[in-house]
Amino acid sequence: MSSHEKLTHAVRERLEFIEMQLIFKGWVSRIDLMERFGVAEAAATRDFKNYKEIAENNMYLNHTVKRYEINKDGFSPFFKKTINDYIYDIKESSNNSGFRKGIIESMPKLSSPELSVFSCLSRAICNIKSVKIKYRSLDNGLSDKTISPHSFFDTDLRMYVRCFDKKRSKFIDLLVNRIVSVDDLSFHEIGENEAIEYDVDWNSFVDIKLSPHPNEFNVKNKECVEMDLNMIYGERVVSVRKALVAYWLNRWNVDCSIGCNLKDKKYQLCLSNKDVLKNIENSFIAPGYVCD
16 A cells, blocks of 8 residues: 555554554554444554554554654654644544543634524525524614525624625625524525625635734733734734624734724734725724724
């Protein structure tokens, strides 16, 4: 076996497990494979042989403790996964992946969507249908809407649905938790201009330029912020959907005021290219930004 292209899905999954254990635990044994995947000892032995063939310098057998350990000097990951992929795998499978449960603790969600609402919206999205809903807003209270949803987006604090609002004849964002009910029998074909490809702001991407906050009260050591965000020459450029710019700036506590005058230690970042907000419909969400 000389290439991962020849690996079956099941074998590839087990070999990725071996590599992840080596990277993050420093060792892996046949028992780990047998307990995680329910394979026989002979199959586990073959998996280690297969991994050795594709990444021979990554591990060695410690005969004393009967386990394979990482070769720190010659290790080079065979599988091309990002650190975010690994973090997700560890968080989602810590119960049976050889890692202690809770090794990565996540912030608890303050609220989650109702299954009945979320599932109906999901079916409408997947089948490209419009649907009638009852929605409760801060300004108008309870109202009826007919929407054509095409995507969800999650800020970690709140879940939104991006949709075309037939009454307002425009694409808008609605908080899923404020949707009181969805009429599951009201599905019907969407209008031609209501499909995702007509949502210009959703399909357009803009660069936002983030830099350490200049106020010493907010940030005394700019190098720390630069290191946090892997900045280059004191700046981090992030490409985001135009429809979501203000949400991310708010979520990341980015000072978007003229002169960066928000004096608060939670604002460690400022927006360098504030002109990007001029054509953003919900720019009022961005911290400190004053619409013209």
